[in-house]
Amino acid sequence: MEFECPECGSENIEVIKERGREATLKCLDCGNVWIVTLPKLLRIPLIVSKHERSFKAEAELPEDEEIKVGDIVEIENDEVRITGIELEGNRRANKAKVSEVKTLWGESLRYPKIIGVSIYLPKGITQSFKVQVDRDEEFVVGEVLEVGGYTFKVEKIKTERKMLTHGKAKADKIVRLMGHQIRARASRKLKIYRGYESVER
Structure with missing residues (x-):
């Protein structure tokens, strides 16, 4: 403290x-x-998401403090961003006093960010991938990337809050990258996500 x-x-x-x-x-x-x-510390059950896998943990939090969605909680060997708060009677809240919380939900910030990629090919075909990236990595509309042997130009970046058609965003906030396949040299190659077991810990 x-x-x-x-x-x-x-x-x-x-x-x-x-x-x-x-x-x-x-x-x-x-x-x-x-x-x-x-302050008296309460042990609150915490469900930690690492993309498709979830793990049970506990967070020790001061009982008289308030916790809200988006807060970052430190637990043993991890940092977790709170994504959901459950109160008694399975009620959901965006913020609550720690003493009222039944279960917390969150995503591990030590686990790579998994984002979707949609590459538009000729004849209306879309090739989709999931890629793993560092949470601090930035992506810019207009840059050329390669994934799975396809080179494409980023035309749109879908974040948790909006769709970007220009500018840049941090991977931590990105849901999906979208763009058409082109012939060009890629500025970087993205790593395809092959499931929880494939991530080096």
Whole structure:
């Protein structure tokens, strides 16, 4: 947890004693010593999605805090972006107090982003692929890519919120790349996604 000195505002804090939920803290900049009561942590069931596979985990969260869709929760060996919140009675919410949450759903941010690719061929044929990319990778409308032996020009980028016909987007927000097959040199080759077992962990 992050602490801030109430005297000087420094975050250079040392925990010098812990008893139950009470902690004695010391500011290493101004020397101020004070006691805080740590929030009660609740263990909330968390279903972590790694594309077509899901895994059960638990998130430890302060009971009096609020959690919302889009928040990032750290669990052992992973970071998870919350995509769904379930309350009692199977009700869904976009945000809720941690104490009211029955189950959280989320996607692993350590797992590669899987996006769809639609390549338009002559005679109305569409060739589709799923590719795995780093979440920070950027894609630009107009760039030339290769996947599965097909070279195509990106004409549209479908993100979680809108369809782009110009500009760029990060892979983390992209759902699908679309464009026509062309004869040209590709700026990069995309890796076809062959299922959960094929991803190096």
